[in-house]
Structures are given as structure tokens and as C-alpha cells.
Amino acid sequence: MTHYICKGGCGGTLPDIGICEGDGCANQYEMMEECECTDGSHGMEEVVETRDSNGVILQEGDSVQLIKDLDVKGSSINLKRGKVVKKIRLIGDTENVEFKEGKTTMVLKTCYVKKV
Template sequence: MDVKDSNGTLLSDGDAVTLIKDLKVRGSSTILKRGTTVKKIRLTDDPDEVDCRIGGTAMVLRTEFLKKV
């Protein structure tokens, strides 16, 4: 299974990615700003999603909003 970012670059476990769009967090008033770097992502069973930690909180992000660093 190939997991690709918004530009079509292959992603793997432990990669660092950058957000390409401001994202609202469901159930919270927090907004993740464009340009935020997320380190040590983990791939999931779904090729359109990755697990990560941002500010100590575990989150699942869609790969369509990520760009590999």
C-alpha cells in the first residue's frame, strides 16, 4: 500500500510533514496553522490518513493536507 502526500511523494513511518492548509480540530476550538511541522508520523491501515502527535495530543490527519519535508 502506497501512502502519498498532496504532491504525490511517498510517505513512510517516521517522516516529517508540513500542513498546507489551516485545519480546525473537531471537538475543540484549536486551529492547526498552515506551515506547522509534524514529526514522526505513523502510517495507518487507511492510505488517506496518518497518526501523529501535535502538542502532546494524538491526532489523525488526512494526507491531502500534508507535504513531506
Template sequence: MSDVKDSNGNVLKDGDSVTLIRDLKVKGTSVTLKRGTLVKNIRLTGSEDEIECNAEKVKGLVLRTEFLKKA
């Protein structure tokens, strides 16, 4: 599996913290995650473009790495 990288090309690992670089609407909910939101303790998935995390009231969220930067 190749390295999972954030929007700036930094390598991400399990347990890292990331910050959102734009507002993201969460499908299936009325929640919008704001730009600058810190997401802690991420988990890598089988895809190099996605990570799993738990953020504010939303558990088991999958985020695309193009919207993240390493904190």
C-alpha cells in the same frame, strides 16, 4: 497495502516529517493548526488517506494526507 502519499505524490513512511498546506481546525477542541506547521514522527494507519501524529497540544491526531506535504 498501497503506498501512502502526500498531496504532491511523495511516498510517506513511518517517522517522516510533514508540513500542513492549509489551516485545519481540530474537531472537539478550540485548536486550529496553522498552514506551514511542521509535524514530526508520523505513523501510518491502515488507510492510505490518513496518518496519525502528535501536534502542538493535540495527541493522537489523525490527519488526511491531502492536506500534507513531505518536509
């Protein structure tokens, strides 16, 4: 079924052609675009699911615990098993997340962490 979607970031959809009425949307008051998708994805990029070592989906801002001692490449930093890392950031990668240690941004392999 043809439907109409807004690509301005508000996620708006309409069954019939119309304008976006999303407050603050980049495309507010602009015509919605025609879409023929049947799965509700509207042809947008698939959402990347980042999972921890147990297969639990990780979300932006989650806290995770290391299940392994990790040496950080190119630094003297050693992350100990059991350390809890707060406020991870998703980077659109299924196997890596970022976090900040002091002022340094580091990448963590999700196979070495579990959500807490």
C-alpha cells in the same frame, strides 16, 4: 513456480521446502509454507501506500508540513498552515496518518500535507 515462504514475520523464502532459520522469527525452525504466487507478494496483503498532496510516498516517522489551516474536530486546536508535524505514524490508510500533538493523537488528511 512453487516456492516456500515463512509467515512468521522474517520474510524468509526458499526455493525448496525447508525450515525457517530466521533468528527471532515467530516461526523459527518451523516448516515453511508452500506458495505459488508469481508476483512475489506471497498472497500477503498488499502494502498500503500513503501519499502526500504531491503524490510522494510517506513513511513512518516522516515529517510533513501542513499546506492548509486545519481545525481539529472536537477540540480548540487549530493547526496552522506551514506547521511541521514530526514523526507521523502510518495507520494502513491511504488518506490519513496519525501524529501526536502533546498527549493527543490526531489524524491528519494526507491531502493537506507535504513531506519535508
